[in-house]
Amino acid sequence: LPCLSYSGGTGALAQWILVELQGEVEPRQSRSLAGSLLGDLHYTCEGIPVLIVGHHILYGKVVQLEKPFAVLVKQGGAPQPSPGEPQGHYTVTALIKTKLLFKTRPKPIITHVPRKV
Amino acid sequence: AAMSERSRAEVDATLQTAKLNPAELLPAVHCLSFGPQASAGECCLLQLEPGLCAELEAGRSLVIRGEKDEKAVLCSKDKTYDMKIADTSNMLLFIPGCKTPEQLNADAASCNIIHSQIAGFSNNYWELRRCRPKLKKLRKLLMEDPYEGPNSQKDQTLTFSKYTTEDLLSLIQASEEEILYQLQVIDACKIEGYWRVLEFNYEMKLLDHVTQLIDSESWSLNKVPLRTCLEELGPLEPREMIEHILLSYGRKYVDDAGEVYFEMREDKICRAIAQMLLQNAVKFNLSEFQEVWQQSVPEGMTTRLDQLKGLALVDKSSRPETIFLLKVEDLPEDNQERFNSLFSIREKWTEVDITPYIQDLCAEKQTVGALLTKYARSSMLNGVKVYNSRRPIS
DSSP states (O other): OEEEOOOOSSSSOOOEEEOOOOOOOOOOOSSSSOOOOOEEEBBTTTOOOEEEETEEEEOEEEEEEEEEEEEEEEEGGOOBBBBBBBBEEEEEEEEEEEEEEEEEEOEEEOOOOOOOO | OOOOOHHHHHHHHHHHHHOOOOOGBOOOOOEEOOOTTTTGGGEEEEOTTTTTTHHHHTOOOOOOOOOOOOOEEEOOOOOOOOOEEEEEEEEEEEEETTHHHHHHOOOOOSSSSSEEEEOEEEEEEEEEEEEOOOOOOHHHTTTOOOBTTTTHHHHHHHHOOOBHHHHHHHHHHSSSHHHHHHHHHTOEEEETEEEEOBOOHHHHHHHHHHHHHHHTTTTOOTEEEEEHHHHTTTSSHHHHHHHHHHHHEEEEEOOOOOOOEEOOHHHHHHHHHHHHHHSSOOOOEEHHHHHHHHHHTTTTOOGGGGGGGGTEEEETTTTSOOEOOOOOOSOOOHHHHHHHHHHHHOOOOEEEHHHHHHHHOOOOOOOOOHHHHHHHEEEEEEEEEEEEEEOOOO
16 A cells, blocks of 8 residues: 555654755766765854855755655655556655755855865 | 774764864754665655644554545545645755753753664655635546335345445545545435435425425424424334435424424525426526415425525526526536536626625635635626636637
8 A cells, every 4th residue: 555654663753854956966077976975064153054165155044844745765665656657655754944045156165276285 | 794883982083084173063963874764755845734633643543545546635634635736946854862952951961872773764855735625526426326205126236336424424525524524515314324314305205294284284394392293293204204305494492391393494495495496498588487486385485586696596697587597516526617607607707796606716725705705706797796707708
């Protein structure tokens, strides 16, 4: 029976965060994304998220989602549910109630030779 | 070899290169990297309608229902939703263990560096929209093998067309509460663990036993005693069936002495008897029908044409006027198909005539008027507003 449920486990459903970026995410080198760094996420003292990705600085804002998301993981390691077939067994892994929205155009970082520490 | 994690020194060097002042930032930094399964595409996002989030947090399940030829729906305990993919031009990354500024400020002892792994990313998500439960299939399944009484030969042999509650839950695209409610509406009953509807003639036979008994005992239609019905009719029919017919066609109550009585439902009984009469021919002379109908109902009951809404249609344009059976439950479930079907039966409808045949299509806050505006075109005929199809009907 195709089912979405939070199946037991200890404690409450995990809360994750969504980061929304413009454009696409691509690996810097040709190797796969897994394990590679995206960037550093800071917050200003006023709570504004600042993301440093490669040679860019992105400023964003914290948004409480009117409609939270559930993160579904398909059981059995099958590929992502396609629009035609959402049937299957899913587990709700986490809820997302907050997103960090980066909509401003990235500011490029002008670098000189990076300083070795 | 595992990739070494960024150090505080590296983070600070990046801040310096970016010309950001650490004094203006909270001390903690999240170093975001892609987790090992991030590109695998095993995770996806489902946008939750109000109430569903609370249901999940309370430990309740949501279920996706639909067979291969059906568009999938999502069901909570009591509601049904259509599912649709929504695309976004942005990239959505979902990150466990990532904290908001509030959480960082609240937790004074939070680490200076938080290494967060991105679990997955997507540029689309599932969107939900509340929809009508798809219940026509329920009646269709139960009508595969209607119950014809204990003496019927059929029941001994056929077992594959019978459905338990669990069977129905896996086949019907509706929530459990919506399914159970509809079973009540169609007067289904559980026989040996299976949900059954009564075959119409058997149902009328049971009803006839009861109405004849009411007549011979001279009971008030509002005070039909369960106990006596079971005693008198028990030899003729199973007790469960006697009680079932009383529950279907009456309102149960208990008096001060604890005795169970039924207040018989005049409208429902008259309607059933009309169906019994009308099903025998394509159409009837209206005035002849009305006469026979009134004579056929129990003493003390009065027949009225408005009892037949959604069951029969009067043709006022024919001479003499006629009436014929048209059951709303026999019509298509899809909005456009329903209207096509109605307009092929009759070209122009008044709002009064068409309402019983489209009422069930109304979504949560939708009116019949809104449906008519969307699916029909109006015009005036002899001073009366009528509706016809928006497009030519073949």
